[in-house]
Amino acid sequence: MSIANSIRAQIPPIHPEGYPFIGGFALVSLLLFWLWSPLGWIGVGLTVWCALFFRDPVRVTPVREGLVVSPADGRVSMIAQVVPPAELGLGDKPLLRVSVFMSVFNCHVNRSPVAGRIERIAYRPGKFINAELDKASEDNERNSLVISTPDGRIGVTQIAGLVARRIVSFVREGQTLSAGERFGLIRFGSRLDVYLPEGAKVLVSEGQTAIAGETVLADFRLGDGGRTYRVD
Incomplete structure (x- = not known):
């Protein structure tokens, strides 16, 4: 070469x-x-x-039913039990939420955390406060997907941040996604929230660095082997 x-x-x-x-x-x-x-x-x-x-590097995604990979590059900023936004239609009981904060230096192409069918896409206008704050999940502009999987319905929300001024979506309702497949982008600093149904075991901690499409955030079938990998 x-x-x-x-x-x-x-x-x-x-x-x-x-x-x-x-x-x-x-x-x-x-x-x-x-x-x-x-x-x-x-x-x-x-x-x-x-x-x-705006870089869009190739990623190597671990593939197995039950795995939940990070939808964004950045830092795991929060792990908490919270009531999901009403527009997701995931009920009014607290769900496990893993949040990944993207600074203006991170790659901002977002990837699906799981393989499944997009059941719902819900956009909501809002404010542009610091995406690291917990109230950004409720107050900021956001775009959410609900993905149907064998392990339940999983929500993933793109949240605009202090600098971000546009959320871009590449997908539509009814579309089937592979884990790690690109589904959107947020311009200039923001956050991704992943809402997990009961049964998920979180494998990351607050402060950890996550890589979109590669870092495993949670596993519904902890202990199962048989992972394969897909380059994309």
Whole structure:
């Protein structure tokens, strides 16, 4: 393999949603160079950051019934028993919720935590307070999926954050997803909540770093072997 090909192999692909933003940053950088070259180099740095934000790297997803993988890159910020948002239709009893907070430096492509059929998609407008706060689950703009699986109905909610201003969804109701399959994206800092029915054993702790499509958040069949892996 040539050096050029080796370097190219280390650079993750960019999601198409990012092209307009990267192009905009690059154009502003050219204008800044025309005004004053030090400002132009600041623009170059911001353009590189924007490209990294929209990166969409290949992931290797563990595949077995009962596994719940992280839907987002970031930090496990909260694990708690809470009543899910009403629009999910998951009832009014507390469910186990695992929250993953994405900073502006994380990859923001979101992946399905489980394999199953999308039973419901519910969008709700709202505020843009800090996504790390617990009340962001109720107050912020959000888009939720309810996925039907052999282990029960699992909710996954994209929550806009302090900087995020648009939640993008790639899927539709009735669609079947594979675990680790891309289902959406949030622009510039946000959070993902996963609501788990009874029987799930959480395998992560608060403060742990999670990788979308790879880190196993929970297992309904702890102790079962037979995992396989899918590269995507």
